[in-house]
Amino acid sequence: MYQSTEQFGNLINQDSRTFYALITVGDNTVSDGIRSIKFNGGSNRSDDFTIGSAVSQYVEVSVADNNIKFESEEILIQIGMTVNGIIEYIPMGYFTAETPETNEGEITFTAYDRMAKMDMPCFLSMGDTTTTLAILQEISQDSGVQIVTSGLASKPCLLYTSPSPRDCS
Numbered sequence: 001m002y003q004s005t006e007q008f009g010n011l012i013n014q015d016s017r018t019f020y021a022l023i024t025v026g027d028n029t030v031s032d033g034i035r036s037i038k039f040n041g042g043s044n045r046s047d048d049f050t051i052g053s054a055v056s057q058y059v060e061v062s063v064a065d066n067n068i069k070f071e072s073e074e075i076l077i078q079i080g081m082t083v084n085g086i087i088e089y090i091p092m093g094y095f096t097a098e099t100p101e102t103n104e105g106e107i108t109f110t111a112y113d114r115m116a117k118m119d120m121p122c123f124l125s126m127g128d129t130t131t132t133l134a135i136l137q138e139i140s141q142d143s144g145v146q147i148v149t150s151g152l153a154s155k156p157c158l159l160y161t162s163p164s165p166r167d168c169s
Contacts, residue, residue, distance in 0.1 A: 004090055007083045020087050024076040025068055033064030035106065037077060039092070056115035059095055062108045070097040070109050114145045124159065132157050
C-alpha cells in the first residue's frame with residue numbers, strides 16, 4: 001500500500017478539497033484536459049484471499065483529444081492534492097485501455113487493472129507439496145503480473161490432486 005505524507009492525510013479529511021489527476025502513457029503524461037475519471041471495482045470480504053478469486057477494478061476515462069494512443073496501452077493513473085505548494089500524487093494503479101471512442105474532440109475509454117490479465121486457466125508445474133509463495137511466484141511468471149510478496153509468510157501447501165483435493169493452510 002502506498003503511504004502518503006501526513007499533510008496529505010490531513011488534507012484528505014478536510015472539506016472543499018481540490019484534486020488533480022495525472023495519466024501516464026509510456027513517455028507521455030496528461031494532466032490537462034482530463035474531463036473525468038471514474039473508478040469501479042470490488043473488494044474482498046473478510047481477511048483471507050482464496051486462489052482463484054481476485055479483486056479487480058476498472059476506470060472510465062474522458063480526456064480532451066490529445067493525439068496520444070491509449071488503446072491496448074498500460075496507463076498509470078495518479079490522483080493528487082496540493083501539499084505545501086506542490087502537488088503530491090498518489091498512484092491509483094496501472095490499467096490497460098480498451099478501444100477508445102472519439103466524439104467532438106473528446107476521447108472516452110474503459111481501462112482494466114492488471115487483474116484482468118489473470119483471467120486465464122492456471123496450470124501449475126510444481127509437485128503436490130509446495131509453498132504459498134512458490135505458487136504466487138509461478139502465477140506471476142505465467143501471467144506477467146508482478147505480485148508483491150514482501151512481508152508475506154511462506155506456508156507449506158498441498159495442491160489439489162485428482163480425485164480428492166488437498167489442503168493449503
